[in-house]
Amino acid sequence: MNSFEAELRAVPEQRYHHLHPFNLRMHAGELSREELRGWILNRFHYQRNIPVKDAHILAKFDTPALRRMWLRRIQDHDGAAPGEGGIERWLRLGEAAGLDRDELLSGEGVLPGVRLAVDGYVNLCRNGTLLEAVAASLTELFAPDIMRTRIAAFEKHYPWIDAEGLRYFQIRVHQGSQDSGEALALVLDWARGRGDQERAVAALRFKCEVLWALLDAVDGAYR
Numbered sequence: 279m280n281s282f283e284a285e286l287r288a289v290p291e292q293r294y295h296h297l298h299p300f301n302l303r304m305h306a307g308e309l310s311r312e313e314l315r316g317w318i319l320n321r322f323h324y325q326r327n328i329p330v331k332d333a334h335i336l337a338k339f340d341t342p343a344l345r346r347m348w349l350r351r352i353q354d355h356d357g358a359a360p361g362e363g364g365i366e367r368w369l370r371l372g373e374a375a376g377l378d379r380d381e382l383l384s385g386e387g388v389l390p391g392v393r394l395a396v397d398g399y400v401n402l403c404r405n406g407t408l409l410e411a412v413a414a415s416l417t418e419l420f421a422p423d424i425m426r427t428r429i430a431a432f433e434k435h436y437p438w439i440d441a442e443g444l445r446y447f448q449i450r451v452h453q454g455s456q457d458s459g460e461a462l463a464l465v466l467d468w469a470r471g472r473g474d475q476e477r478a479v480a481a482l483r484f485k486c487e488v489l490w491a492l493l494d495a496v497d498g499a500y501r
């Protein structure tokens with residue numbers, strides 16, 4: 279591992295949302311049903327915007343091979359047909375937790391801080407460079423671990439959520455590993471100069487702040 283890769287990996291180590299008090303309480307089994315439902319409802323706003331930000335990134339690629347690779351991410355979330363894909367699985371997670379699918383789809387109840395955080399991420403991918411947009415996705419280097427922790431915590435502490443609801447996370451463990459591996463290879467290849475490396479690290483820091491701000495909003499609203 280070169281020093282730039284080590285620098286990239288150190289960002290989420292210190293700032294990723296696995297350290298956020300809301301996630302610590304989630305994993306310790308301390309969240310009320312209302313808090314967990316509030317998190318699922320607000321995270322749906324993040325989920326449904328992931329393919330939107332990925333479409334902005336897709337439009338910046340200029341080779342079929344790279345577009346093909348990134349298109350898979352959009353399909354992972356949107357599915358190949360109605361009733362499939364990650365967004366559908368997140369809706370089922372909501373239903374397993376007692377939320378109404380139409381309520382999730384309406385977007386009502388999404389907190390202002392969550393909207394701003396998600397807008398921040400989508401706008402970085404729309405207006406930033408390709409390097410910044412891809413580097414920002416590298417929080418996913420840490421996502422499979424937090425998802426494994428979350429699955430175990432849900433099974434242990436929140437048995438009132440039907441196990442079927444956990445499918446989103448179970449499938450995402452593999453998808454997140456593949457996504458982050460591909461994105462890391464691109465960033466290491468593109469960012470050879472110190473200026474680019476610093477911009478990649480800054481984008482990854484910003485993305486950690488997006489996830490942190492999202493949880494700050496949820497933590498403050500439902501406690």
Ligand SMILES: O=C(O)c1cc(C(=O)O)c2c(n1)C(=O)C(=O)c1cc(C(=O)O)[nH]c1-2
Nearest residue numbers: 328414415416417418420421424425450489
């Ligand atoms: O539950 C999580 O902790 C978590 C974190 C992240 C992340 O690190 O951004 C993503 C996801 N989940 C996720 O489900 C997902 O689809 C996803 C896509 C991306 C991205 O930036 O492209 N991050 C994440």
